[in-house]
Amino acid sequence: MTDGAATTPTGLRRVAIDPLTRVEGHGKVTLLLDEQGRVQQARLHIVEFRGFEQFIVGRPYWEVPVLVQRLCGICPVSHHLAASKALDRVVGGWPVPPAADAIRRLMHHGQIVQSHALHFFHLASPDLLFGFDAEPARRHIAAVAQAFPDTARQGVLLRRFGQEVIRVTAGKRVHGTGSVPGGVNRTVTRQERDALRAELPQVLDWAEAAVDLAQRLTTALPPEEAALAETPAALLSLVGPDGALELYDGVLRVREADGRLAEDGWEDQRYRELIDEAVQPWSYMKFPYRRALGPQLGWYRVGPLARLQNCDFIPTPRAEARRQAFVAAHGGRPVHRVLATHWAR
Incomplete structure (x- = not known):
């Protein structure tokens, strides 16, 4: 949409894309165009106030890993672990015991799997599979599921596996509490380990198929789109x-x-x-x-x-x-x- 706001410099036209979709949160983009339609300024606005640096002031230290992961519902594990690692040294718990380190790493790898599957299959694949010239109303995950059911299914199940790894290591799929200053507060049972291990051959095949798809879609882009x-x-x-x-x-x-x-x-x-x-x-x-x-x-x-x-x-x-x-x-x-x-x- 266009917006002729009073703050727009003389001779330029302001274009605002608001809200900006397919981002983890809320945002907008504003462009200033000259009379020839050339972009003179582009700004990405993140419109959500965070303020967690101040929210945690005065709180008990053990609350911080749980509080700061509320930054995001998609990547809470990354914030959860970053806060735990920062406090490891505060409590004299660095380096953490090897078992705790292994569980934390497994938790983070689960986060990488589920977050990357979400980004590629849910957010990016509609544009890449249908093309940037396709109708915007068609470029969404439901349309991908209808036109490319196997691809959509693999994306959903890859993300599910990553979330299951998080549940096993953190206690919950979203906003778990498994990592604490100095280590972890739960272990991985043999049954949980064996259940995850049993899925690995299929998950690895799906992951390699995802790389194949991303490579094929990337290399197939026309030069002008590839250089975007x-x-x-x-x-x-x-x-x-x-x-x-x-x-x-x-x-x-x-x-x-x-x-x-x-x-x-x-x-x-x-x-x-x-x-x-x-x-x-x-x-x-x-x-x-x-x-x-x-x-x-x-x-x-x-x-x-x-x-x-x-x-x-x-x-x-x-x-x-x-x-x-x-x-x-x-x-x-x-x-x-x-x-x-x-x-x-």
Whole structure:
């Protein structure tokens, strides 16, 4: 919709997309267009106030891992574990016992499975399967289920498995309480372990099929669509001490947009020396940046596209083979095409 608000600069037309759908929360986009229809300014507004930094002030420390995961109903495990890890050192419980570390990692891997399945199959696949020129009213998961029932079923069942892993390790599928400062408050029984293990062959097949589908859809995009929002950026992620892909704990690595390593082996406890946050009056979203470069030049990319290209290898053979295929398909060059994120994910 268009909006001729009084704040629109002279000679420009303001276009607002509100609400912005397919995001984990609420947002909107505003564009300023010149007389030729060219975009002069684009802003993403996150319109939900969070404020959890202040909500937890004065609360008992053991409440924090439960409180902060209310940030999100889709990725609560990530917030739950981040808070627990922050408090491990406060209570003198770092490193946590090996069994607790294994259960936490399993919990987080369940979170990765269910969240990535949701994003790819429910949010992204309607556009990729039907095409960006398809009627917007058709581009939704129900239409995918009707036109591509096997694909939709695999996406639903992949997510269900991830949620079951979370239930076993955290106590509930959403907003569980399994991780506590210094460790965990529940274990995984043999019966629960065996039940999850029995599903793994099918789940792995579905996961590989998902990679095949994402690869096929990504490589089939017309050049003008494939290059949509291609933005060179530095890459920041965790890696293991040996450079392996790491999702739960490790050291920070920063790679410049051209592929050169900028920082490596940076201790996570010193992250505030590496990055800082800025705020803008038009969004509740935080704007992190590398301190050495400042807010204007120091922004960077995180997420699947950063993780996959920042690590040296993935320590499981199937995933490593797929990572190498991704790298080879792009000639070993850094990939900054946003739509390649689906393949990386």
